[in-house]
Amino acid sequence: MKKIPFPQLNEQLYFEKLKNGLDVYILPKKGFHKTFATFTTKYGSIDDHFVPIGNQTEKIVPDGIAHFLEHKLFEKEDGDVFHTFSKQGASANAFTSFTRTAYLFSATSNVKENLRTLLDFVQEPYFTDQTVEKEKGIIGQEIQMYEDHPDWRLYFGTIENMYHHHPVKTNIAGTIESISHITKELLYECYHTFYHPSNMLLFIVGPVDPREILDFVQENQRKKSFSKDMEIQRIRKEEPDHVLKKNRFISMNVRIPKCMVGIKGNFIRQRGREMMKTELTVQLLLDMLFSKSSGQYEKLYNEGLIDDTFSADYTQEENFGFALVGGDTKDPDRLAEFIQKTFHFVKKGEILTEEQLNRVKKKKIGTFLRLLNSPEYIANQFTRYAFNGMNLFEAVPVLETITFEDLMNVSEQFIDENRMTSFQIVPK
């Protein structure tokens, strides 16, 4: 077991790679009641085209299948796993993102029993034709709930504008039509391809003894047999640099119009420290331009173009990334124009100052410390970073290395008229 200390943060992380390839991380947290564990596979909605394990030919699977699989793992021959967790006083959940599927529980007692339940239910799939059919009604309602939700539509609409082929543009849950094609055979095929321990990470944070927990996990894994781990072959179509659509709007049953400007990222195939630095730099850039302390925010707020739903975010993964800026607005055209102009000014060397950079850096460090109060944040973000070859606890040191020159270079590369888009939701 490897011990990784972070003295400035007063944290110690423990790590072990098990024989079957599973990465296990344990972060003891004194004083907390709760133990939180996530068991995550590097498999999300974008993994829709691949060579199934044991096959020679590639395959495209229905949209929404990773999310469907997440739902279905909870159901076993003897009932629902939620029940088992409840009996053990724990609450369980799961989520599917573009790149990951995570299963998690939090418990203040019976930690080992719950950990066993977590490992076992994820590693023992049970799908039948009947239970697969039944789930279609439930997920159908989940899809419709999101269809009626304007903020979700705004988010996805902007991403759809950006991408020509990349599966990040397809809804994570799929559509009622696409999930109608899902069968138990397809679920098993996806499962066996992506749920091998070597494609997964277990993170445990809470008031635990790391040695004891690791022994317990090792013992549990030793009893199970897995095929030899093989490289997963994911297939991706070439994605053009420019956005698919420059502007688009839809109308919905809302009272306040909504507008989002997106910039499609072009930092593809970065990993590790380089990726972390780019991601943090773009986030700092957005903070400088659009946080509440910026001149732009002040101007937009004073003119009544934004309210407190306004936000600016950047996220990057191995083969896609995007910035999204926007929110509720009385005048979506003017807001879109203002945001796009702001980016152009940056490109011309205006707006940004070194003093501002130092201030938002400080803010980001404080934000990071605050987020470390949250076991959920640590486990989820640590996993996301680890899947991209980064270490969450290096965020502060990396932040400290970012200079004004870095900021200008990244802006120069990132901001480009051809990679910008805007999307609006207007009242019917």
Add this chain to the structure above:
Amino acid sequence: MENIVNRNGITFHFIRTEKYKTNTIVFKMLAPLIREEATSRALLAYCLQSGTNTYPTTRELRSYLEQLYGATFNVNLQKKGENHILSFSLEVANEKFLFEKEPLLEKALHFLREILLNPKTNGEAFDEGIVQKEKRTLKQRIEAIYDDKIRYANMRLIEEMCKNEPYAINVYGVLEDVDRISPNELYEYYQKALSEDQLDLYIIGDFNEEEILEQCERFFSFSARTERKRMERKVKKEKNDPMIIERQDIQQGKLNIGYRTNISYGDYDYFALQVFNGLFGGFPHSKLFLNVREKASLAYYAVSRLESHKGLLMVMTGIEPKNYEQALSIIKEQMEAMKSGNFSEEELVQTKAVIKNQMLETLDTPQGTIEVLYHNVISKKNIDKEKWFEGIEKVTKEEVLDVAKKIQFDTIYFLTGMEE
């Protein structure tokens, strides 16, 4: 865990723990929820957070917070029973984790003082520009509830169910009232609130209590006050329409059902009510989740929630509009099953364990701890952590059945699509 210090006009609550990397401050102002004041209160909270005489614009104010290692600062409005509560929250990094040692907690307290006691004013009025902007945003905030159909349906159920009761008033106030408030009137209301509201300040984190108490006394001194009369807990007399259907251009129907529990926080049977709700619809092992979602495959979410101070139980679910009758009858069956004691001893034990787990998790977050403790202020009860856990543990099946007898159906609200 909580050390309470009563001073003139304000109560300080200190909770010391080494769990966190930050210190959290929450200032709460409580007054009765009434239509005449609700909109002014909401507007007041947002105006206070927008500028002070030292930091006259949001930009300057937020820049200062960034200097404090990105201290977070926000206001939040709540109604708990028929009380309207304004909360001002700050969270700052604990200086012991930073290279530069700055007295961040003291600076944060001083900042809060600025916000509360030195707002940007012009004589006996709030700054006109700020008021005008915040009115605009407040109106937008009220209107935007319509856009989120889950929130909208919850709000509409309460409006219908509690018609003519103060609880029907939205925390943001009333749209038509916003424009009427002048900067002068708002300032008058501010004076009234400062001298009459019940004030509580919570600090949670790793700090030197003596030092912080001294700072609190220096920064926050108020005039003594007598308590404003709270609303009587009225059982409503008028019979409203028990079945409301509203149509909009949407895909998913929202079926919400309201019940009166006739029990509120601190009552002898409050713990049994918690257990009732856990069995009925609070969790993924509850009757609603199992029967509406897992068995009938009708919904993605099917839950029940308690409003502990007003004594309401609300069922919420999102369904295909055509499945309305089926969903409603399943929900009614589950309520009947509860009333006839159709749950096992094992389920009872399981539900208690999950409720206790949920509480412990809440107590792991600084904001959660404060919210839990504040229930005692609202209800004037003194239920500490031990009493709470003991209370849940002791609940028997008979007590849950007694609670079930007290629960009365009130109103069905169904938001559905345009097609008949």
